[in-house]
Amino acid sequence: MNTADLRYPGSRRIYIPGKLHPYIRVSMREVEQEDSLFPDGSSEKNEAVRVYDCSGAWGDENFRGSVEQGLPALRAEWIAARNDTERTRQGYLRGKDAACPPTQRTYARQGIITPEMEYVAIRENMGREAAFKALYDQFPHEKSRPEAIQHRLEELGTGMPRPSTLEADPDFSPASLTRRAELHYQHPAEQRSGSRMPAFFTPEFVRDEIAAGRALIPANINHPEAEPMIIGRNFLCKINANIGNSAISSGIEEEVEKLRWAIHWGADTVMDLSTGNDIHRTREWILRNSPVPIGTVPMYQALEKCSGRVEHLSWPIFRDTLIEQACQGVDYVTIHAALLQRFVPHTARRATGIVSRGGSIIARWMMLHQEENFLYTHWEEICRILSLYDVAVSIGDGLRPGSIADANDFAQLAELEIQGELTRTAWAHGVQVMNEGPGHVPLHLVPENMQKQLEWCHEAPFYTLGPLTSDIAPGYDHITGALGGALIAQRGCAMLCYVTRKEHLGLPDKEDVREGVVTYKLAAHAADLAKGHPGAQLRDNALAKARFEFRWEDQFNLSLDPHKARAYHDITLPHSSAKKAHFCSMCGPDFCAMRLSQDIRKMEFP
């Protein structure tokens, strides 16, 4: 399969217009559904389900562009209209005024709602605009009557009638049985640090979250092709997929194809971790063809400029590399500035030392030069550069644990605290910030990572790699990572970096990327359900209903990976008539629980 075959069956691209900014068109995918057919011959219409879509123009069946042309510059006019940028001699955009840089953070702090902010508000609502408009018309003073509409809001959020507790059997009411309503609508106390989901995302809410630093929209002014998306714990949990050639294999065309492949399956951002030759040219192709934000680790290219000799690294080389990438349009950069010289000796007795590439490079530099980390000592200069292009910074965790044995140790936590210090400084320069997190962490130590990050890093979004909850499953590390990822996302982690099943073993191929992206998509979705994201459960409910009614085609089409779901069904029941069967291959017709259960519905109750 390649991207040419990448049509989601039963789906079409739709665009939802903005209101504050009527020229914006938020892309989304709409999955059609068949009617429900009942045994008495009656039928019921099922509304199309709208789902979040990362694929940009590549996912629009009417788009006729090519990789050579690149994507249209969606945001070019929005950026120009703000009139706060100028063109450099090389033709790149840059902020005019360092004191008032052209970042989404600056605008938010000034109270401005940008087109980008409205775009993400609509996007996060996942197409529930019409339903909410009707609700608003019905309850014009909803703010003063929160209880009156709470019920309707929940129905809208889940697509299901809300069960009434009064319907419970009056004959059966032991004091110990917790009321259903309490279970469903009251989050356990342990989640308090997790999220604060509104029932409906407004542009104002988006602006306020960005102004508070709790969220960011990575959107370099030189990457106008990107569709705005938001990273923050009070929004849908996002996932990142890594691509990038290493010295050992892979080429440019392959990397662009991997990008399109990753976003097709749902990668919200993509990091280009190239370390081989042609770093600049590879990145250019990726940026011009990417509708999602692109992240990098500039240190890799800086080291490439030193022919891999760590001792030759220097601040000027790094600075020039950073400017080069900012001009090109990189949306966020990982910088390992919080790894201080005095932390390094604490890794010597670790089971697995330093496992972050960026971290080990800067650690080695410090050892060789006996100097403090130049990324730390030049942090303000770095922030000034980033702010001029609205490059967000992802403060790296160079000392993340590489094994269960090293989790939550002194070195890791010491660096986390410095990440918090650097976060404040970056914010002061108008830079949007997130913090990177582990790594290898057993389940019981995961919550403390989230708690400490929230506290020490002032609620800046957390962006973790996994965490991987065990070391014994190479070949299955997409899953050990998803276990920790779902848990930390539930507690408030804003973005998960995927881990593929090739982790620790080799470079992922396309099937590994697909499996990895879908795995993290479902981990993020499981967390969104647990966080109470108001629209997340709509899709689960639609799929569950399709399943219960044996609408096999809808069941496939609503799933995260329709091709795989259908292929698995085909293996046992290959005939197309089986897609209409009122039972499934697992239990056979006589033992089908759903079939028996449907019969119960038809029966009379005493």
Added chain:
Amino acid sequence: MNTADLRYPGSRRIYIPGKLHPYIRVSMREVEQEDSLFPDGSSEKNEAVRVYDCSGAWGDENFRGSVEQGLPALRAEWIAARNDTERTRQGYLRGKDAACPPTQRTYARQGIITPEMEYVAIRENMGREAAFKALYDQFPHEKSRPEAIQHRLEELGTGMPRPSTLEADPDFSPASLTRRAELHYQHPAEQRSGSRMPAFFTPEFVRDEIAAGRALIPANINHPEAEPMIIGRNFLCKINANIGNSAISSGIEEEVEKLRWAIHWGADTVMDLSTGNDIHRTREWILRNSPVPIGTVPMYQALEKCSGRVEHLSWPIFRDTLIEQACQGVDYVTIHAALLQRFVPHTARRATGIVSRGGSIIARWMMLHQEENFLYTHWEEICRILSLYDVAVSIGDGLRPGSIADANDFAQLAELEIQGELTRTAWAHGVQVMNEGPGHVPLHLVPENMQKQLEWCHEAPFYTLGPLTSDIAPGYDHITGALGGALIAQRGCAMLCYVTRKEHLGLPDKEDVREGVVTYKLAAHAADLAKGHPGAQLRDNALAKARFEFRWEDQFNLSLDPHKARAYHDITLPHSSAKKAHFCSMCGPDFCAMRLSQDIRKMEFP
């Protein structure tokens, strides 16, 4: 690949003898390791790692038996020596005295330590006997000096020197930085209901857990081929794999091969869910070849005897089926006795009604007959039958939720409370008990399932199916289920029933079974680490050390699926010389963090 190819590379079978019962030989797998080689030319021996092994004689490279002969009757003499059974006219064993049935629970309550109990104690310690003997010799009065040996115990448990907090950099001690020791060795309060792990498992501890009902050893006196294993939250978390032909496909030979395949990858128990023809004969083959406990749902065969006509089901048909299976040697049976008539109407408004096969059968029977569940009304008789053969009961959850929308609803929780009532009755008859649990449950509702089960079912072991934490990922449901499984196991769930990627779509083939078993094995292991199982982390640490030292062969051999780990590595670096490479294919030689990190170790600190 088939079971003939199933040798774990670099491994050999070992047997550890008992002490109280010197004739028992506990099987285990030992993974050899290469020496560590250091750049200065020195080397260091790495001890072999012992791992829990479910494969029985099939995993012994010296075993020369065949499927036609079946496995040796390991426990026949242990059972005979107890002199509390008699042979029926059909040649089956049965307890002599209904008032004092031959169950592990009876023995435990009498203070007896059976060979089975000593077997599982040794098994759970995973070969740490020698280390602990040395420790006991060193600290003969360890019980009176708990603090003195705690440090050493932890070192033994992890195979790593315990880091001292005093080693922390004195220059860096912010008040907010939690001490490493606290993070590592103090479990968060939320885990209090999870587990109570001893540092070392003694036969006495096993006996006491069984007597309290917190654990069970499913071991039918007519299944002497089985190796004892224990299910309880203060032991290693176990996993179950389902096999069984349905009306649509599969045959006997295939089912036996699936059994061997499942236990090779680590299934602790196997449920035979056959519903087609030849149920009895299929089961016979499976039992005679199974070194792990076999579970069934007797209702499936009872319904088969009624030609699939639910209305013809009756207590006598069910009773006879139960006796037939108990005589044959089934170790535990799922019985949906807690699904009461008055709960059924509460499922009519559910998104997905009743999704348990057993539950839907009995629900339909109650609707047709307008009578109470005959499994509930005949519960005491069921318990008397089970007790005579030491068949454990797994009280089914016929109303488990089949979708996120139905999680933790009235019907589900009402049945759970009845499960608790039935648990007490079964215990009173000497029957070993566990309770089955959901199902489809979003992450934030998972903990309440565990809490309520512990409270309402008096700490009987919980045995859950997943739970699946989302409905939108058919084709990936082994993962949605592992997310919930790891979480609930961490909280105290004793056994996880695996879910394959074919769930909801079709019957699993061998690759699906392998992927499913390994996925649940890693979820269970992640939970064991989090519960603080004293030996669980040994394997992680050995693998992490092998990884850090680029001992690729050891890294493969120590993993849950060595064949897959090696195959993935081969794809990028196929040459055997690459298995000695001091870098990996992901970063290439210049960017290898582990390599850079090893260099740091060699450096002088200021």
